[in-house]
Amino acid sequence: MADSVLVIGASVAGVGAVNELRRCGFSGRIALVDGQTHLPYDRPPLSKAALQGEDAGASVHFHDRDHYAKANIDLHLGDAARELDVRAREVLLESGRRLAADAIIVATGAHARPFPNRRCTGTVHLLRDLDDAMRLRALLQRGKRLVVIGGGFIGAEVASSAVSRGVDVVVIEAANLPFERILGTQIAARIASLHAEAGVKLMCGVAVDRIETSHAVQQVVLADNQRVDADVVVAGLGALPNVEWLASSGLKLSNGVVCDGEGRTGASGIFAAGDVAAWLDPFSGVHERHEHWTAAREQARVVAQSICGEVAASWRAFVPYFWSDLHGVRLQMLGSAFGADDIRIVHEDHEKRAFIAEYHKLGELTGVVGCNSGAKTMRYGSQLARNSVSVS
Numbered sequence: 001m002a003d004s005v006l007v008i009g010a011s012v013a014g015v016g017a018v019n020e021l022r023r024c025g026f027s028g029r030i031a032l033v034d035g036q037t038h039l040p041y042d043r044p045p046l047s048k049a050a051l052q053g054e055d056a057g058a059s060v061h062f063h064d065r066d067h068y069a070k071a072n073i074d075l076h077l078g079d080a081a082r083e084l085d086v087r088a089r090e091v092l093l094e095s096g097r098r099l100a101a102d103a104i105i106v107a108t109g110a111h112a113r114p115f116p117n118r119r120c121t122g123t124v125h126l127l128r129d130l131d132d133a134m135r136l137r138a139l140l141q142r143g144k145r146l147v148v149i150g151g152g153f154i155g156a157e158v159a160s161s162a163v164s165r166g167v168d169v170v171v172i173e174a175a176n177l178p179f180e181r182i183l184g185t186q187i188a189a190r191i192a193s194l195h196a197e198a199g200v201k202l203m204c205g206v207a208v209d210r211i212e213t214s215h216a217v218q219q220v221v222l223a224d225n226q227r228v229d230a231d232v233v234v235a236g237l238g239a240l241p242n243v244e245w246l247a248s249s250g251l252k253l254s255n256g257v258v259c260d261g262e263g264r265t266g267a268s269g270i271f272a273a274g275d276v277a278a279w280l281d282p283f284s285g286v287h288e289r290h291e292h293w294t295a296a297r298e299q300a301r302v303v304a305q306s307i308c309g310e311v312a313a314s315w316r317a318f319v320p321y322f323w324s325d326l327h328g329v330r331l332q333m334l335g336s337a338f339g340a341d342d343i344r345i346v347h348e349d350h351e352k353r354a355f356i357a358e359y360h361k362l363g364e365l366t367g368v369v370g371c372n373s374g375a376k377t378m379r380y381g382s383q384l385a386r387n388s389v390s391v392s
Contacts (some may be wrong), residue, residue, distance in 0.1 A: 001309045002269070004029040006101035008081045008091060010040035012293055013274025014107035016300030017063045022071050024308040028355075030073045031099055033091070035080025039065060044293055046133040047154055048325050051140060051161035056121055060130065081108070084249040085347055086267035103269045103307050106246070108301070110239035110275040110291065115149065115211070118210035122213040125234045129382050139232045142166030147220050149208050151178030153324055155236030156191075159200050160326045169200045170228055172220065174207040184337050186292045187369055191331065194353075198327040239291060241276045254278060261315045263303040271307070273299035282316040286363070292322040319384045329353050332377045334375055335367030335384040347373060 112126035150174035204304030256278035340359035
């Protein structure tokens with residue numbers, strides 16, 4: 001069993017891992033490293049409460065500093081990892097300091113995919129960390145014109161937060177509908193209607209070609225030559241795993257750190273969890289990254305239990321789950337809509353803007369999405385677990 005653990009990245013996976021290690025009775029040395037100077041914080045509120053004007057600094061931190069001191073967890077903040085030596089199990093930090101441990105957990109998360117610089121003469125904002133949220137919040141003032149490129153989770157939540165503050169919002173989505181790939185056309189159309197009802201203009205089925213600037217006003221130029229004026233432009237184009245610092249490590253990297261179903265890499269004593277990790281899907285046999293909060297937390301639990309020598313929680317039993325808050329409603333999904341051949345609306349309450357849709361494949365329930373139907377949606381968890389839903 002390891003006597004010391006080094007966790008790189010104060011993400012939900014990183015903080016979850018150190019907490020689980022202590023919960024499991026691990027009494028050895030634990031160090032938690034992160035390149036940001038902020039106390040470790042949660043990211044889902046950044047596109048929601050933080051943009052809506054709430055005190056993000058007070059509300060997003062996982063714990064206060066005393067928590068880490070009482071748990072005897074050494075924090076190394078503002079000093080990013082630069083290199084990993086897998087044989088020595090040692091990490092070189094930007095400061096030049098070297099830290100070694102019996103077990104290392106890579107939990108460096110992901111960064112926002114940027115809009116290509118060669119196609120932009122203006123400023124395109126990204127939203128991935130607390131500083132991004134603070135900068136963006138200051139810009140989102142009543143009467144301003146915001147263009148969001150990409151209608152996925154970040155884009156939709158930024159649009160929702162901005163329009164609630166009196167900002168004029170346009171969302172540009174290359175697909176026919178936002179969330180169509182994840183939820184299917186029928187349910188994606190319902191989500192699109194939430195944008196319309198809130199006053200967000202959706203422009204779908206067309207890509208952004210370039211962004212030009214003229215007299216302090218930006219123009220988003222579409223592939224069909226339409227032009228959309230903007231005071232502020234935000235790109236929500238997905239995320240890329242933070243693996244650059246691992247280039248010389250010898251670890252297998254393919255859309256993240258490639259791991260087995262317990263977070264083990266090909267190097268002894270080196271694990272990975274969270275958005276940076278491509279875990280083996282026990283059903284499809286494919287290594288995939290799962291960019292949702294609950295997946296990161298579960299992976300952290302599995303890794304920590306493995307390090308402690310316990311019988312680790314089974315990744316096979318994990319039922320994918322995500323939620324999003326949009327225009328005053330909560331959207332939740334359990335399982336997967338991938339490959340569904342039958343979508344059934346099984347509950348609807350127009351007054352509460354609520355519904356539940358089931359996804360079936362070959363007669364078997366594979367997923368469920370609920371809108372403003374929290375408890376009823378979550379009851380599906382045990383049924384989906386029994387059906388062994390793939391996390392594809």
